[in-house]
Amino acid sequence: MEWKTELAELVKTDGNAPTSRLRFDEPMDKHVFFGIGGLAAAYFEVSTVHELAAIAKLKKSWNLPVATIGRGSNLLVSDNGYRGIVLRLVKEFDQLEFDGECVSVGGGVSLPRLSKVSARQGLSGIEFALGIPGSVGGALIMNAGAWGSSFGDVVERVRVMTDKGEVIEISHDKARFAYRRSGLRNYFSVTGAVLRLTPGDAKIITDRMNELYNKKISTQPFAEENAGCIFKNPPNDSAGRLIDACGLKGHRIGGAEVSKIHGNFILNIDNATAEDVLSLVQHIQACVKRTTGVALQIEVKMLGFEDE
Numbered sequence: 001m002e003w004k005t006e007l008a009e010l011v012k013t014d015g016n017a018p019t020s021r022l023r024f025d026e027p028m029d030k031h032v033f034f035g036i037g038g039l040a041a042a043y044f045e046v047s048t049v050h051e052l053a054a055i056a057k058l059k060k061s062w063n064l065p066v067a068t069i070g071r072g073s074n075l076l077v078s079d080n081g082y083r084g085i086v087l088r089l090v091k092e093f094d095q096l097e098f099d100g101e102c103v104s105v106g107g108g109v110s111l112p113r114l115s116k117v118s119a120r121q122g123l124s125g126i127e128f129a130l131g132i133p134g135s136v137g138g139a140l141i142m143n144a145g146a147w148g149s150s151f152g153d154v155v156e157r158v159r160v161m162t163d164k165g166e167v168i169e170i171s172h173d174k175a176r177f178a179y180r181r182s183g184l185r186n187y188f189s190v191t192g193a194v195l196r197l198t199p200g201d202a203k204i205i206t207d208r209m210n211e212l213y214n215k216k217i218s219t220q221p222f223a224e225e226n227a228g229c230i231f232k233n234p235p236n237d238s239a240g241r242l243i244d245a246c247g248l249k250g251h252r253i254g255g256a257e258v259s260k261i262h263g264n265f266i267l268n269i270d271n272a273t274a275e276d277v278l279s280l281v282q283h284i285q286a287c288v289k290r291t292t293g294v295a296l297q298i299e300v301k302m303l304g305f306e307d308e
């Protein structure tokens with residue numbers, strides 16, 4: 001049996017016909033904010049821990065590449081696509097449950113939803129995330145953050161699935177959160193977390209959340225397709241400032257353009273390819289290095305490139 005047949009069977013045996021949740025040769029451009037990317041050999045919206053464990057086993061037995069993605073808001077997919085299975089966590093992974101100051105949240109929950117619901121509950125700590133269009137899983141992997149706060153700051157425990165298909169909980173310290181990264185990439189998938197928030201006044205928290213959101217949308221591009229900040233900020237500096245200082249705002253290669261609003265964003269303004277984006281990335285890195293001596297590191301994650 002081929003792995004695709006086994007995958008389709010696996011969905012069927014769970015009582016669901018392999019319809020819309022499982023697709024073969026799926027265009028990835030419609031699953032990522034950049035609107036760029038070739039075909040994934042398979043795309044599967046995973047509903048249960050049981051299904052996810054079965055995919056972990058499938059990966060092992062067929063030696064297949066498998067990647068869990070979130071909302072695709074920090075992802076550049078190759079023009080050649082991805083030769084394995086792309087997973088997105090839905091249903092069982094898209095739930096949150098409050099218990100006093102703690103919230104248990106699934107990896108598929110969107111950050112804006114988490115931010116808004118927490119504020120309504122009178123819980124502070126996650127206000128910064130209303131303007132970050134990712135999922136909890138993506139935020140844990142990336143240690144997403146803004147305005148001096150990072151997701152890892154509020155994490156007490158993380159739930160991950162191992163290569164053997166077992167869900168285990170790991171402590172905050174073991175998750176090794178650092179600036180825009182964590183040690184969670186080594187697990188098969190990140191399925192959720194328990195966050196500890198700080199009680200406060202719901203109105204004050206909501207006002208603060210809205211204030212940060214409005215500040216963000218007035219200084220960063222939200223209308224065009226992009227993947228957030230393309231480079232990490234170097235220590236004690238800002239990548240956007242360096243790119244601006246090199247006169248690169250508005251610079252264009254193919255359909256990709258450096259935002260005129262914020263230099264650290266690359267926009268897909270006219271059917272850009274991943275090649276266009278990477279050429280622009282290299283051009284920016286070379287100019288910034290030549291002019292300022294700083295080597296900018298890419299923040300956006302890559303999928304389907306040979307040297308991943």
Ligand SMILES: Cc1cc2nc3c(=O)[nH]c(=O)nc-3n(C[C@H](O)[C@H](O)[C@H](O)COP(=O)(O)OP(=O)(O)OC[C@H]3O[C@@H](n4cnc5c(N)ncnc54)[C@H](O)[C@@H]3O)c2cc1C
Nearest residue numbers: 069070071072073074134135137138139144145190228301
């Ligand atoms: C307009 C805009 C503004 C943004 N602003 C910010 C900002 O202020 N601060 C900030 O930090 N980021 C920002 N981002 C980037 C992005 O939203 C964050 O990095 C976010 O955390 C990514 O989440 P995601 O679910 O979209 O992850 P994806 O982009 O889907 O994936 C990112 C990486 O995480 C992996 N991954 C995702 N989910 C899982 C999972 N469950 N298990 C295992 N691996 C997983 C993927 O394989 C990939 O390697 C912005 C993006 C946009 C488009």
